[in-house]
Amino acid sequence: METALRPSPAPHAAPAASGAPLAVALDDVSISFAMKGQPVFKAVAPTSLHVREGEFVAIVGPTGCGKSTLLNATAGLLKPAGGKVAIFGEPLVGLNAQAGYLFQQDALMPWKTALDNVAIALEIGGTPRARALEQAQEWLTKVGLGRFGERYPHQLSGGQRKRVGLAQVLVRDPKILLMDEPFGPLDAQTRQIMGTLLLRLWAQDRKAVLFVTHDLEEAIALSDRVVIMSAGPEARIIGDFPIDLARPRDASEIRLDPRFHELHRQIWNQLKAEVAKTYGDITEGEEIAP
């Protein structure tokens, strides 16, 4: 798509205004699950994480470390056991109305067409149907599915469904974007294309983004900051790296940048030990390749 955009290191690096107000503030948030007949499972130890307006933050960690749990607490889908969640300075009560959430699994309503799936997001807010359909069509076009509006989710590929999901979230123009391994189920090629699409759409108004992934390369390619979480239980944040790659970026081409490799090596060294911990039983002492 934007093959002309060759990221050159330097000009407007680190765009996340460090003085911008906080969009998301998690302070000493801990999360536990009570399961019948078992001791309380402490998924996340008291953790603090701040995301500023316009900042793209990626959370990376081994599978099952509680990164999604942290995201759900920010969305208001989950009540933390302790600590405070504040959205634009206000304590979060109930669901986070400022946030749009892109789920890892298919979350589209299978009984609605792609167009209706996007339009409903506006209609429930009181937008008249004609206007909602018009805007939905605009967004479908933006994600490259302008001609697929009449299709039902099962008639679309996994990548296309993700695009519809993205349109469904963005059409509401939320101030915060929460993404839970959104491109996880897609193949490597499609993931990079989706990454580039996401960056292009994000560049238009720079929402605050909290992006959960287990793929370090994806995290570096997309974000302004990469936060590393340790293996659970009692997961915590064990690293916070600013990503000073220039924007605008192309999610696949950026991977050829020498600075990208440098950052990758640096962060991987930290992550490696944690991954080993998760799979401790089978990889004890072995070197794990990235």
Add this chain to the structure above:
Amino acid sequence: MKTHPLKLLLLQVLVAIAVLGFWHVGATVPIGGKYLLPEFFFSTPLDVIKRVVELFVSGTIWKHLWITLTETVLAFIIGSVGGVLIGFWFARKPLLAAVFDPYVKMVNALPRVVLAPIFMLWLGLGIWSKVALGVTLVFFIVFFNVYQGVKEVSPVVLANARMMGMNERQLFRNVYWPSAMSWMFSSLHTAVGFALVGAVVGEYLGSAAGLGYLIHQAEGVFDVTGVFAGMFILAAFVLVIDWIVTRVENRLLVWRPQAASEQG
């Protein structure tokens, strides 16, 4: 492996011819002085076909078909509406469902035929006692499916709809209702079939019109030809209704992935 449709049709017709041929020979050609299928008990295919044609030509059949159809449709509609309402209600109120659970199971465990005499006492020999019997059959199928449909809404779809800002009413309209409907329609064939079973069994046990009555009357006077003719018409009737249900289903569930083998 795909068989050519024409070849398939030919084979299917061949089965019919073989069965009818065996029946005809058994009933009309004595083997060693004995009939394999005595006409008194088995009639003959030609007589049965003649009787079917007669019933249609004289027009007597239409009244009976109409009665049975009315009973079936009424039983289906009343049973479905009841099943959908109660199913939704129970699914959204777990305490209610828990309290009534043993009673629902108890009533559902009862063979419905034993209710027929009660309904006849209460509602008379007209169509309503048959409708009531059909309703008790249809209700439970629809009820269980809708209950399941509401309970098993994908949690991700639900969370997504909530994050979108849907209130309870909007969730009902856009998520719970379509999900429950998809479950209900998946049981449409069974539900319609049971509505018909209720109607015909009810008629058989006591009535003055309908396909069940027709068969019962013929049986009462040892008119085997009449019994077979009634059965034949009943089978054809079920096939037509089933075909209509399939059409309706395909229209209403376009959003569903279709198993490639089911539809041509």
